[in-house]
Amino acid sequence: MFLLGGVGTSLCLWQWHKAERKELWQAQGSSVLTLQQWRQQITPDTTPDDDSTPEAWLGQQLQVTGHFLPGFSAFLDNQIHNGKAGLDVLALLRTNSGDTLLVNRGWIEWPDRNTLPEVSLPEGTITLQGTLYPFSRPGLTLGDYPEIQAAPQRLPWVEREKLQQALGVTLLNAELRVAANQPQMFLPHWQLSVITPAKHRAYAWQWAALTLLAWGYALWIVFQALRRPPALHRSGARNSNC
16 A cells, blocks of 8 residues: 555656646747747756756747758658658758757658658758657657668657767757748647646646545554554453453
8 A cells, every 4th residue: 555655646746747847838838939049048957958858948939040951861650640641751950059950840641651752851041930849759669770871761759869879960859840831841730738737737636635545544554453463462361361
């Protein structure tokens, strides 16, 4: 029971943390900043190139200006939109501030899985608006990650370390998913989450109630166990006097 109580406490705190993070995302989503403006607002311990994804970056709407780097063309596999199979188009953007950012250019339909679609890379300076997300990664990863090639290829998910090693770049620790109606981009089809902060907090209170119930029952069992031996001892003493 104490173990179940510990698990319940962890789940309660996890849901409460998710609620706070959703509120942060919603607040960030109301403003569009440049990388320089956003960097002025973050604290030193949430820099964009930390090994762990900085939550302060996620959900922030950014406007970035730069140029796409040639030599990398990839597609994120297994992307379903409105019941149709497709791919997300990935590219690397070198911003005017010198940062390198993985850009998800949006979804394209892919009816023929024998041939990769042909997409062109925008040339020259381009300005894009989008939202920062964690790198695209499924909950369960199966198989080995493919070697990064210069030729266009399919990727099962985004592996930041692999990309950095193969391409010789340092990526900001989040990907920019483009907003709608951006120049030379494709179809955006994502949203951060449909679960509201209030619902996360409701889940947290449910786990808290179950945790208190489990701990209360465990304490009751311990209390009964502590009371039982003296009672048995007294009963044995009475029997010996007979």
